[in-house]
Amino acid sequence: MKRTLFAFSVYVVCLLLTFLQPAFGEYEYGFDLSEIEKEVEKKPYHIGGFLEFRPVLFGLDKDSAFYKIKFYDKDEGSTLEQYNSRLRLEGSYHKGIVGAFFRADSTLWYGYEGWDGDITLLEGFLALKPGPSFALEAGKRVAQWGKGYAFNTVNFVSRPKDPDDPTEPVEGYYLAIADWIKSFGGPLKTLAFTPVILPVTESINDKFGEPDHINFAAKLYGLLWDTDIDLLFFTGKSRTTRYGMDFARNITENLAIHGEFAWLPGFDKKSIDSQGRLYTQKSDIMKYLLGIRYLTTNNMTFILEYYHNGAGLDSNDADNFYSFVDRAYDKYLSTGNSSDLNKAAKLSQGSLSTFKPFRNYLYFRGSWSEPFDILYFTPAVFSIINLNDRSLSITPELMYNPITNLQLRLRGGLLIGGKNTEFGEKQNDYKVELRVRYFF
Amino acid sequence: MCLCLAVPAHSDDGDAILKKVDRNLNPEVFEMYRKLINLEPDGSKKEFIMFTIKKGRDRIASVFLSPASEKGRATLRLGENMWLYIPNVGKPIRITSLQSVTGGVFNNADIMRLDYSAEYNCEKMEQQEDLLVLHLKAKTRSVAYDSLKMWVDDKKLLPSKIECFASSGMLIKTLYFKKVKDFGDGIVRPAVIETDSPLHKGYKSIMIFAKMKKRDLPDEAFTLNFLSRVESLR
Numbered sequence: 260m261k262r263t264l265f266a267f268s269v270y271v272v273c274l275l276l277t278f279l280q281p282a283f284g285e286y287e288y289g290f291d292l293s294e295i296e297k298e299v300e301k302k303p304y305h306i307g308g309f310l311e312f313r314p315v316l317f318g319l320d321k322d323s324a325f326y327k328i329k330f331y332d333k334d335e336g337s338t339l340e341q342y343n344s345r346l347r348l349e350g351s352y353h354k355g356i357v358g359a360f361f362r363a364d365s366t367l368w369y370g371y372e373g374w375d376g377d378i379t380l381l382e383g384f385l386a387l388k389p390g391p392s393f394a395l396e397a398g399k400r401v402a403q404w405g406k407g408y409a410f411n412t413v414n415f416v417s418r419p420k421d422p423d424d425p426t427e428p429v430e431g432y433y434l435a436i437a438d439w440i441k442s443f444g445g446p447l448k449t450l451a452f453t454p455v456i457l458p459v460t461e462s463i464n465d466k467f468g469e470p471d472h473i474n475f476a477a478k479l480y481g482l483l484w485d486t487d488i489d490l491l492f493f494t495g496k497s498r499t500t501r502y503g504m505d506f507a508r509n510i511t512e513n514l515a516i517h518g519e520f521a522w523l524p525g526f527d528k529k530s531i532d533s534q535g536r537l538y539t540q541k542s543d544i545m546k547y548l549l550g551i552r553y554l555t556t557n558n559m560t561f562i563l564e565y566y567h568n569g570a571g572l573d574s575n576d577a578d579n580f581y582s583f584v585d586r587a588y589d590k591y592l593s594t595g596n597s598s599d600l601n602k603a604a605k606l607s608q609g610s611l612s613t614f615k616p617f618r619n620y621l622y623f624r625g626s627w628s629e630p631f632d633i634l635y636f637t638p639a640v641f642s643i644i645n646l647n648d649r650s651l652s653i654t655p656e657l658m659y660n661p662i663t664n665l666q667l668r669l670r671g672g673l674l675i676g677g678k679n680t681e682f683g684e685k686q687n688d689y690k691v692e693l694r695v696r697y698f699f
Numbered sequence: 700m701c702l703c704l705a706v707p708a709h710s711d712d713g714d715a716i717l718k719k720v721d722r723n724l725n726p727e728v729f730e731m732y733r734k735l736i737n738l739e740p741d742g743s744k745k746e747f748i749m750f751t752i753k754k755g756r757d758r759i760a761s762v763f764l765s766p767a768s769e770k771g772r773a774t775l776r777l778g779e780n781m782w783l784y785i786p787n788v789g790k791p792i793r794i795t796s797l798q799s800v801t802g803g804v805f806n807n808a809d810i811m812r813l814d815y816s817a818e819y820n821c822e823k824m825e826q827q828e829d830l831l832v833l834h835l836k837a838k839t840r841s842v843a844y845d846s847l848k849m850w851v852d853d854k855k856l857l858p859s860k861i862e863c864f865a866s867s868g869m870l871i872k873t874l875y876f877k878k879v880k881d882f883g884d885g886i887v888r889p890a891v892i893e894t895d896s897p898l899h900k901g902y903k904s905i906m907i908f909a910k911m912k913k914r915d916l917p918d919e920a921f922t923l924n925f926l927s928r929v930e931s932l933r
Binding site for chain 1: 734737745777778786787798841843865899909921922923
């Protein structure tokens with residue numbers, strides 16, 4: 260029944276496409292510059308966004324740790340479905356050197372727990388732009404730092420992006436950010452300095468770190484010998500002080516390399532003991548990543564990224580956590596007492612809820628742009644491998660923009676791993692997802 | 700009948716002609732709007748509109764104004780360095796000249812074209828009736844096309860056709876320059892570039908130029924940090 264409903268959603272979308280297609284066929288190429296000049300007339304405001312429908316089918320792994328934590332007292336069968344819809348609105352207004360911008364998401368979804376929804380302001384800030392050399396912005400804003408594609412180690416003042424969907428925007432923090440830019444001749448072509456002030460209180464940026472502190476961060480960027488180089492730092496009492504550098508460079512017309520390095524002295528590193536307790540230890544932490552992007556002559560792009568997170572959980576932590584969940588589940592089955600499972604759930608919503616919480620990962624993505632002369636069609640596959648426990652996810656993907664402003668994405672995700680491994684202990688064995696977006 | 704003159708090997712005259720062609724195609728510093736149209740064999744099409752600024756021989760930045768799905772995407776090229784800024788991602792990423800940010804026959808090197816004389820030397824020049832034929836060779840291996848064959852009107856010194864070749868000698872695409880128009884302020888150039896490719900039979904991409912005009916622009920407008928704000932220069 261569930262799978263029938265999911266398949267029906269996919270069928271309806273395909274049917275709509277079939278009907279829409281002829282309306283966009285048969286074009287006579289004309290040449291009228293005055294028409295184009297009318298089209299490009301500037302308005303001081305802009306409103307846009309997209310409407311999204313995204314049904315997902317999950318294939319559950321009933322033996323996994325996360326299934327036990329979430330569904331120990333429920334029987335949801337072997338599959339779960341979820342129907343998600345989203346309205347993203349973006350708007351801006353500019354008058355002279357002053358401007359304002361916002362981006363907000365309204366989401367509504369239906370899953371095994373019924374209907375739910377949320378409204379999130381992703382960004383909303385005021386900007387002062389007296390000229391190309393200087394800008395000042397204040398409000399809720401994303402300051403996305405770093406060169407990594409799937410991962411980042413130097414994103415000191417932004418939320419981590421999701422490696423499964425790294426091109427999706429994250430929610431910003433409330434901050435003030437300035438940008439000073441200077442161009443030069445010679446090997447150093449550009450120098451830019453970007454200071455940031457980020458306050459944390461009980462009501463503002465409360466998820467960033469310890470409240471009631473004002474934090475400072477800065478980025479110094481240079482384009483030196485055709486290489487992007489950033490030097491970055493963060494200091495303040497909400498999080499420990501940290502230093503970073505990153506770089507990116509085109510080696511040839513079809514090969515680029517990038518890297519990031521972060522040093523976090525005195526970091527409160529979290530670990531899990533055999534009783535499922537979280538404890539912290541101060542230690543000096545190093546995080547780094549190295550990546551390449553390669554384009555073949557037939558338009559295939561390969562991205563490879565190695566990510567080391569010195570603050571991540573290690574194999575002992577993983578073993579301790581999964582063993583604790585197994586014992587908690589056995590206890591529930593024999594006594595009906597779910598207190599340890601609830602404790603595990605809290606733990607999983609903390610340290611284990613961050614994207615890719617373990618120590619060493621390899622990310623691979625291969626995509627083929629417009630194969631067989633199919634315009635705006637990109638098949639791709641990406642994989643995230645936990646190098647410590649050898650578990651992995653494999654996600655094939657078909658992306659197609661059949662008509663202007665309509666984007667379709669069909670994805671399948673397969674999680675592979677044994678007992679006590681990251682991807683083996685996830686709630687799902689596989690998932691299938693269709694995403695339909697209409698931009699306006 | 701057709702061949703009157705051939706200047707072999709490295710041609711200083713050819714290089715001088717190429718520089719004049721560059722200046723006739725656009726001023727040193729300018730802004731413009733472009734509409735890109737990708738046409739498919741079944742007649743369906745997709746259009747993009749971009750605002751572009753260019754300074755000197757090797758600095759160019761563009762931002763997409765439409766369609767809605769692409770709005771705000773911006774590209775920057777400084778010599779052989781190219782970046783793409785996607786508003787959702789929130790930071791620029793490096794891209795390569797052979798990729799295409801729009802799909803279709805035009806690639807990034809066509810859309811973010813530098814002065815021809817910045818990337819190519821003229822190896823040979825021929826006269827064919829009222830056309831000069833320039834045989835151009837890439838200065839470095841990082842240029843998108845290894846060689847070009849450019850037909851130039853010998854009086855107006857504007858190109859009428861360019862064939863683009865890979866290092867293997869294979870024809871990758873042909874650009875046709877059409878509809879010469881007076882944009883004002885001494886700018887007289889083709890307002891349309893059509894392209895087709897033997898690699899994509901039946902497909903065609905068209906670039907229409909509008910509102911091209913000279914403009915003073917600071918160097919800082921061509922930097923990575925400014926890329927997300929290029930549209931503010933409109």
